[in-house]
Amino acid sequence: xxxxKIKKSLKENITSYAFLVPWLLGFLILxxxxxxxxxxLSFTDFNILQPPKWVGLKNFIIMFGGNDQHLGDERFLNSxxxxxxxxxxxxxxxxxxxxxxAVLMTNKLRLVxxxxxxxxxxxxxxxxxxxAVLWRRMFAGDGLVNLxxxxxxxxxxxxxxxxxxxxxxxxxxxxxxQFGSPMIIFLAGLQQIPKEYYEASSVDGAGKVRxxxxxxxxxxxxIIFFNFxxxxxxxxxxxxxxxxxxxxxGGPLDSTMFYSLYLYIKGFGFSEMGYASAMAWVLxxxxxxLTAISFKISNTLVSYGGEG
Amino acid sequence: MSKSLKENTFWINAxxxxxxxxMLYPVLWLISASFKEANTIFTDPGLIPRPFTLxxxxxxxxxxxxxxxxxxxxxSFVISxxxxxxxxxxxxxxxxxxxxxxxxxxxxxFAIMLxxxxxxxxxxxxxxxxxxxxxxxxxxxxxxxxxxxxxTDAFFIFLLVQFIRGLPKELDESARIDxxxxxxxxxxxxxxxTIPALITTMxxxxxxxxxxxxxxxxxxxxxxxxxxxxxxxxxxxxxxISSWGSMFAMSVLSLVPCLVLFFSLQKxxxxxxxxxxxxx
Numbered sequence: 001x002x003x004x005k006i007k008k009s010l011k012e013n014i015t016s017y018a019f020l021v022p023w024l025l026g027f028l029i030l031x032x033x034x035x036x037x038x039x040x041l042s043f044t045d046f047n048i049l050q051p052p053k054w055v056g057l058k059n060f061i062i063m064f065g066g067n068d069q070h071l072g073d074e075r076f077l078n079s080x081x082x083x084x085x086x087x088x089x090x091x092x093x094x095x096x097x098x099x100x101x102a103v104l105m106t107n108k109l110r111l112v113x114x115x116x117x118x119x120x121x122x123x124x125x126x127x128x129x130x131x132a133v134l135w136r137r138m139f140a141g142d143g144l145v146n147l148x149x150x151x152x153x154x155x156x157x158x159x160x161x162x163x164x165x166x167x168x169x170x171x172x173x174x175x176x177x178q179f180g181s182p183m184i185i186f187l188a189g190l191q192q193i194p195k196e197y198y199e200a201s202s203v204d205g206a207g208k209v210r211x212x213x214x215x216x217x218x219x220x221x222x223i224i225f226f227n228f229x230x231x232x233x234x235x236x237x238x239x240x241x242x243x244x245x246x247x248x249x250g251g252p253l254d255s256t257m258f259y260s261l262y263l264y265i266k267g268f269g270f271s272e273m274g275y276a277s278a279m280a281w282v283l284x285x286x287x288x289x290l291t292a293i294s295f296k297i298s299n300t301l302v303s304y305g306g307e308g
Numbered sequence: 309m310s311k312s313l314k315e316n317t318f319w320i321n322a323x324x325x326x327x328x329x330x331m332l333y334p335v336l337w338l339i340s341a342s343f344k345e346a347n348t349i350f351t352d353p354g355l356i357p358r359p360f361t362l363x364x365x366x367x368x369x370x371x372x373x374x375x376x377x378x379x380x381x382x383x384s385f386v387i388s389x390x391x392x393x394x395x396x397x398x399x400x401x402x403x404x405x406x407x408x409x410x411x412x413x414x415x416x417x418f419a420i421m422l423x424x425x426x427x428x429x430x431x432x433x434x435x436x437x438x439x440x441x442x443x444x445x446x447x448x449x450x451x452x453x454x455x456x457x458x459x460t461d462a463f464f465i466f467l468l469v470q471f472i473r474g475l476p477k478e479l480d481e482s483a484r485i486d487x488x489x490x491x492x493x494x495x496x497x498x499x500x501x502t503i504p505a506l507i508t509t510m511x512x513x514x515x516x517x518x519x520x521x522x523x524x525x526x527x528x529x530x531x532x533x534x535x536x537x538x539x540x541x542x543x544x545x546x547x548x549i550s551s552w553g554s555m556f557a558m559s560v561l562s563l564v565p566c567l568v569l570f571f572s573l574q575k576x577x578x579x580x581x582x583x584x585x586x587x588x
Contacts, residue, residue, distance in 0.1 A: 013411045015489075016411035020402060023402040024417070026455065026457075026459055026460045027424065029458070030432065030460055031427070031460070034435035035431050037435040038432065038435045041434065048438065101324070109320065115328060118328040120570075121331075124515070125335065128562065129519075129537040130540060133555060134335075134338050137552065143350070144353060184578060233426060237429065240521040240522065243521070244521075244544070247545075260522075263433075273434050284428055284430070
């Protein structure tokens with residue numbers, strides 16, 4: 001016989017778990033199982049029509065085979081390099097802009113709610129196909145940007161999106177343009193910093209710049225760090241903008257071939273689903289290690305001071 | 309306020325407004341260009357369409373071939389609407405379990421949930437595609453909608469857990485004494501009190517599913533099933549350089565639902581972003 005007490009706790013557990021059932025099923029069927037399956041696929045050749053064929057580490061060797069023409073996938077290394085460049089240029093720039101504008105706004109301006117709205121609009125709209133289309137058109141040879149640059153006297157302007165030297169730059173600009181969301185978070189964070197800190201330091205004769213580096217930056221560092229991680233994870237997965245701006249090709253000359261775009265082209269364009277799965281796992285490992293490294297570094301840079 | 313401080317404030321305001329308008333200029337230009345005639349679109353950087361025309365909207369709305377933008381908008385609204393409903397119900401039920409109920413293994417599952425939040429979607433993309441293909445779900449809305457009924461957007465679960473933890477537990481207790489069960493407490497106490505967080509969930513679910521392109525590209529194969537984002541892309545490819553006016557007009561229309569949502573529910577946006585650090 002089960003004692004009434006155990007029976008009661010069992011019932012307690014079962015009724016509680018009932019609330020968790022949808023999420024639990026979703027996790028097992030739509031996350032855990034696909035992860036295990038894609039790990040398996042990454043060691044196979046698989047074109048969806050025939051059953052997967054085990055090939056061991058071949059996919060990974062091809063990815064990192066370097067310049068060996070028969071083995072290496074230069075397009076992969078190029079896309080990885082381009083994506084890293086995109087992430088580590090656009091994310092810091094975005095956060096720097098967000099922080100600078102947020103600091104400008106904290107000077108007790110009455111219009112802050114209006115400004116928040118104004119600056120959030122690019123973030124609100126920036127992820128859409130519509131804005132990517134606009135970008136493609138704006139940075140074309142006869143687009144808006146060159147029209148304006150022409151009016152102020154520049155000549156022989158390039159077509160930004162069809163020049164491999166500049167195409168990536170337009171996408172970085174599109175990302176930085178959307179600094180509104182971290183800006184709002186920084187604004188909220190700035191309001192949490194006790195005013196006494198600033199008062200005390202100005203009594204000691206510290207100027208605005210000194211205060212920024214000695215008070216604002218350290219107090220905000222946990223928030224900056226959190227935003228860096230989230231933005232980095234997001235930036236690694238950028239897809240829509242590069243797809244639309246390059247017309248789905250990652251061009252010109254693979255200069256906008258983001259990791260996600262190459263994964264899509266490999267998996268669904270060429271039906272190399274084993275290879276694409278291997279790419280997905282490499283991305284997961286890269287993101288996880290960069291996050292771990294960031295946490296390591298943050299231990300020395302980020303201050304989680306008691307009150308501050 | 310001293311004179312120099314006043315002057316300072318003026319200049320700071322001026323700088324912020326100028327940067328802000330500079331940032332908005334491309335969007336404003338897009339809107340104005342959608343009302344311009346073909347011959348002035350790319351020669352006039354100004355924001356006032358002269359002459360003013362609605363032709364772009366009329367022509368754009370017809371879409372390509374037999375499928376018009378009306379269909380694309382309907383499809384997008386159906387997908388986003390269902391996702392919003394599913395996320396609100398299932399993310400909040402899950403959040404309630406994590407925040408208020410006691411069960412074995414709670415810490416473990418909660419940690420798992422947090423990890424799934426950081427997981428890049430790519431590792432599940434291909435197996436999910438194979439699975440949905442085997443179900444015969446390709447070229448239907450099911451691959452976009454069904455996962456939401458299983459609370460796969462961990463992000464919103466986390467947001468709601470944080471919110472529910474901030475509610476006083478005494479309310480649950482008194483409801484229990486009044487004879488409410490676990491579900492009763494959820495419906496009568498938790499749901500009404502989490503409405504602000506539920507609205508944040510609705511807003512961002514709508515925005516992200518409305519703007520989604522990757523999944524639509526994978527799963528929607530025939531134009532009559534296309535969403536607005538796919539419709540725009542089809543329009544771009546099919547018409548090329550010939551009809552930028554209509555292209556811009558439909559782009560502007562595709563942004564309208566997001567703008568309406570934003571301006572009518574602004575305070576929930578700011579709260580949602582500031583308290584949870586929602587990614588942009």
